[in-house]
Amino acid sequence: TGVATVKFKSPPVNSLSLDFLTELQISLEKLENNRGCRGVIFTSAIPNVFSSGLDITDMCGKSMEHYAEFWRAVQRMWLTLYGSNMVTIAAVNASSSETPSYPAGGCLFALSCDYRIMADNPKFFIGLNESQLGIVAPFWFKDTFVNVVGHRIAERSLQLGLLHPASEALQLGIVDELVPEEELQDKAAAVLAQWLALPDHARQLTKSMMRKSVLDRLVTHQEDDVQNFVSFVSKESIQKSLRKYMEMMRKRKG
Amino acid sequence: TGVATVKFKSPPVNSLSLDFLTELQISLEKLENNRGCRGVIFTSAIPNVFSSGLDITDMCGKSMEHYAEFWRAVQRMWLTLYGSNMVTIAAVNASSSETPSYPAGGCLFALSCDYRIMADNPKFFIGLNESQLGIVAPFWFKDTFVNVVGHRIAERSLQLGLLHPASEALQLGIVDELVPEEELQDKAAAVLAQWLALPDHARQLTKSMMRKSVLDRLVTHQEDDVQNFVSFVSKESIQKSLRKYMEMMRKRKG
């Protein structure tokens, strides 16, 4: 039918580790290069978490080379997803984060799709919470967010690192639609079918026209952005606060 | 009173053909150069259709020269309207398209005015439906649309080539106000009077400041944009799909 579903399954919380990103990247590129595949739904196979975000263990206590490799994997995933020729639907069937949470990767993933449907559950949250962890969302996370919610909402939400409950996410435009949890997958399939009713070529050119300037900005500054991330994350003050955060997470779970 | 009303009357469906565009352009420039004219209301003299959009007959089975001439006329109209020193009000007293419809010109016309009032009739639709026909809205249609509704709504609406019913158009900001059909012309006149209460010079400079960057982008790339349109529309695959579309329209009407 030309449709794929990608189910995140990286226990315990679908954190975007270097390993999981690499695996995801291979799947995405396979689908992208498969002319038979025209649309894809992203959802989670793990209860209560869509994706907990970027894996802090890849950002803490590792070498500069490791940080750089990790960040290139994050960039690559976003460039592939945000620039995808396929119709991309996020079926957010759980939180894009835990509390306490990893930073923001699940929300970025959803924001980079063409359409976001979220399960209508007040326990599910979504947002770019980097500030809460003392780190800063990179400019292309910000650009993607501004494209979705506009400048005012992005400015406040990013400064405060807010995780928005589902109903607020709908109101702010972070997600396009809320549906009861049990109807989420059917709804995602129905929305995808609506998008696939359009001729691919015109839709793809239109999407590319809308997203090109933001994609180009990262492409132009890709290596600077890696250096930026590496030098920021390897600062002793940042390492210290990430270690503290990981300990706190371990204790809450213990 | 310094006020003009331009009534579209190009039977049967006010499609923006090369002839109609040329006529419209002459009227617009006359008003623009008439220092006595400070504001203009655009509406339709034909029941049930505001403007059905760009005329496909000018895009199908003609010479490259014809396509280029047609496209220059579309560009010229938009540059004049979007950059007008007059206050421009769209009184959308019918659909900006038929079903099946021509592409998008009626909606672009309305989006380029200062203010859009639409008759509150669930049968009236407005949108940029190019994708539905397998063609792509040019970047300056997109820029104009993004200026009105923001990036997220423009991205989805353009990719899907959506024609929005009046109430949805209001909610998305595509039109500024809905009024009962019989009050539309009076309301447009009242709104225009409100705008004309302002000193012209400050209002004109403010408008120009808001729109200059988007206008300049087309001016800078005008000839590229013509070549783009000509080479796209003259492709055999596009010609084929436009012919099919015209046949479908003929049958539905027959």
Added chain:
Amino acid sequence: TGVATVKFKSPPVNSLSLDFLTELQISLEKLENNRGCRGVIFTSAIPNVFSSGLDITDMCGKSMEHYAEFWRAVQRMWLTLYGSNMVTIAAVNASSSETPSYPAGGCLFALSCDYRIMADNPKFFIGLNESQLGIVAPFWFKDTFVNVVGHRIAERSLQLGLLHPASEALQLGIVDELVPEEELQDKAAAVLAQWLALPDHARQLTKSMMRKSVLDRLVTHQEDDVQNFVSFVSKESIQKSLRKYMEMMRKRKG
């Protein structure tokens, strides 16, 4: 507690005169350079007026040098406030203007803060009303406004020089929240506390990332913008309309 409150008190209507701007600038820079101060609330100590806006007496009947000095003070205040490392909250406890009013400075001040709370009083208005006085908001007023409310709303509001009542200001996003007048200061303190719960460094870098391009645009064109203001405001036609306006204000008050 790391928190300051700046109360505007420049009788009778807190107009932003050269003297008051200079005083305000000194206070702001002192707070900015005080590492102990992390957040600031701006409010008015004068009943019924937050700030009546730029003082017309500094724009009328003075020398070119005076106009230039005045405008540099306005620029400096905005650059300091919009680029502030502190959390900035506007507690708009009255109108940002009187009727008839000075132009727009109070609204710009509020728009440049991180968050705007307004007293829920239908008699309080806020907006950028330059057009009403026959003058044009400079591009950086416009940029700040577009960042808050988006292009469509900014275009209409600026062209018409609208002063929006509190409830409309909330709906358009000009202010973030309305509260009963007697709760305004407590609410502002509570919101500030929420913002200060975040680590300063990440929040500051995020804010700078969001606002840098708009700040840089003024920095790059600062002297052009001064020349622009001086040559515009010193035109005999503008001087005449400002004098007329001041007379009208004097009479209404008399």
